[in-house]
Amino acid sequence: MSVVVGNSDFRPLQNNPSAKITGVHESLLQECEKDIIWYRENFFGKPHDNYLALESTKGPLAISVIQDGNIYKALVRSIEGSERLTVEASAVYQSAHRKLFKLGPKVENLMSAFSSGIPARSLTLVKTPGLANELLSMEERQVIRSYKFGVGYCMAGQTTEAEMMANRHETSSPAFKQFLSFLGETIELRGWKGYRAGLDVSGTNQTGTHGVYTKWQGYEIMFHVSTLLPYNEKDKQQLERKRHLGNDIVVIVFQDTDEQFQLSTISSHQNHILAFVRPEGDGYRFVCAVKQGVPAFIPEIPDPPIFGKDAVSRDFFLHCLVNGERASYKSTSFAPKISRTRSVLLCDVASKHIK
Numbered sequence: 414m415s416v417v418v419g420n421s422d423f424r425p426l427q428n429n430p431s432a433k434i435t436g437v438h439e440s441l442l443q444e445c446e447k448d449i450i451w452y453r454e455n456f457f458g459k460p461h462d463n464y465l466a467l468e469s470t471k472g473p474l475a476i477s478v479i480q481d482g483n484i485y486k487a488l489v490r491s492i493e494g495s496e497r498l499t500v501e502a503s504a505v506y507q508s509a510h511r512k513l514f515k516l517g518p519k520v521e522n523l524m525s526a527f528s529s530g531i532p533a534r535s536l537t538l539v540k541t542p543g544l545a546n547e548l549l550s551m552e553e554r555q556v557i558r559s560y561k562f563g564v565g566y567c568m569a570g571q572t573t574e575a576e577m578m579a580n581r582h583e584t585s586s587p588a589f590k591q592f593l594s595f596l597g598e599t600i601e602l603r604g605w606k607g608y609r610a611g612l613d614v615s616g617t618n619q620t621g622t623h624g625v626y627t628k629w630q631g632y633e634i635m636f637h638v639s640t641l642l643p644y645n646e647k648d649k650q651q652l653e654r655k656r657h658l659g660n661d662i663v664v665i666v667f668q669d670t671d672e673q674f675q676l677s678t679i680s681s682h683q684n685h686i687l688a689f690v691r692p693e694g695d696g697y698r699f700v701c702a703v704k705q706g707v708p709a710f711i712p713e714i715p716d717p718p719i720f721g722k723d724a725v726s727r728d729f730f731l732h733c734l735v736n737g738e739r740a741s742y743k744s745t746s747f748a749p750k751i752s753r754t755r756s757v758l759l760c761d762v763a764s765k766h767i768k
Contacts, residue, residue, distance in 0.1 A: 421676035428716035469535035473759035561610035563658035578651040582640035597627030610635035685741035696721040710740035
C-alpha cells in the first residue's frame with residue numbers, strides 16, 4: 414500500500430524496524446492528566462504555596478511550590494501548558510538573615526533557581542482557602558474524554574477523496590464491514606445517550622440511522638463512517654458526508670486493495686492525520702500520513718507496518734489515532750486556540766484571587 418504525496422501538505426511517517434505492536438502504555442496519558450497526578454501526589458492536601466499572576470511577560474500564571482525534604486518542587490502553569498520542575502534546596506540562595514529566622518528564600522531567588530524565565534516580580538502569593546481545588550479543577554477541565562474519527566472507504570481502483578465519499582454501505586466489502594467491527598460496535602443513533610460527535614440522535618435520521626462507537630481506556634470514541642452517513646445522488650461532492658469527515662482531525666481510509674491514494678485530493682484544512690489501512694493476511698497493513706507541522710508521536714509504527722485483529726493490535730491502532738490527534742493540537746492550526754483557552758482559564762482563577 415502506498416500514497417502519492419504530490420502537492421499535498423501531508424507526508425507519510427517513517428516506520429521503525431525496531432518498533433513493536435504493543436498494548437496501551439503511559440504515553441496514552443495526556444500531559445494535563447500527568448500534571449493532575451503529579452499535583453495530587455506532591456502538593457494536594459499538603460502545606461504548599463500558590464503564586465498567581467494576572468499579567469506578566471509570560472501571560473497569566475499559576476505556580477504551585479512545595480519543599481519536600483531537600484528538594485523544592487514546582488508546577489508552573491502558563492498559556493503554553495504546564496511544566497513540572499524540581500531543584501535542590503541547596504541551589505536556592507538564602508541570606509543569612511532569612512536562614513536564621515527560618516523565613517525561607519525570597520520568591521525571586523526561588524523562581525530563578527527553577528528557571529530564569531519565570532517573571533517572579535509579577536507573582537502574588539495567594540493563600541485563599543479552596544485555591545488548590547480550583548487549580549485542580551482547572552486542569553481537569555482540559556482533559557479530553559471523547560474523540561471523533563472519520564472513516565472513509567475506497568473500493569478497488571479508487572484513489573481520491575471524491576471516490577471515497579461516493580461509496581454506499583450496501584456495496585461495501587465484507588472486509589470493510591469486518592474492520593468496522595474491529596473498531597467498535599454498530600449502534601442505532603435514534604435515542605443514543607452516549608457521545609454522539611455531532612450526529613443526529615433525534616430519530617429524524619439526518620445523519621443516518623447508525624454509527625460505530627467504542628468506549629476504550631476510559632475514553633468515548635465515535636467514528637464518522639462515510640458509508641453510514643446519508644448519500645445524495647444529486648450531490649457529486651457528498652457535502653453532508655464531508656461536513657463530518659472534513660471536520661475530523663483524524664481520518665481512517667480503508668482500502669480494499671493496494672492502490673496509490675492521491676493525498677492532494679484531501680481538501681479539508683481540519684484533517685491532520687490520515688491512517689490508511691488495508692487487509693493483509695490475517696491482519697492489516699497500516700500507513701500513516703501526517704500534515705506538515707504535526708510533531709512526532711508515539712507509539713511508533715513498526716516495519717513491516719502490519720498489525721493483527723487481536724485486542725493488543727486494536728489497542729495499538731487506537732493508541733496511534735488518539736496520540737496522533739493530540740500531536741495535532743501542537744500544530745499551528747490548533748496551538749493558538751488551545752493557548753487562548755488556557756489563558757481564559759488562568760485569568761479567571763487569577764482575577765478571582767488577586768486582590
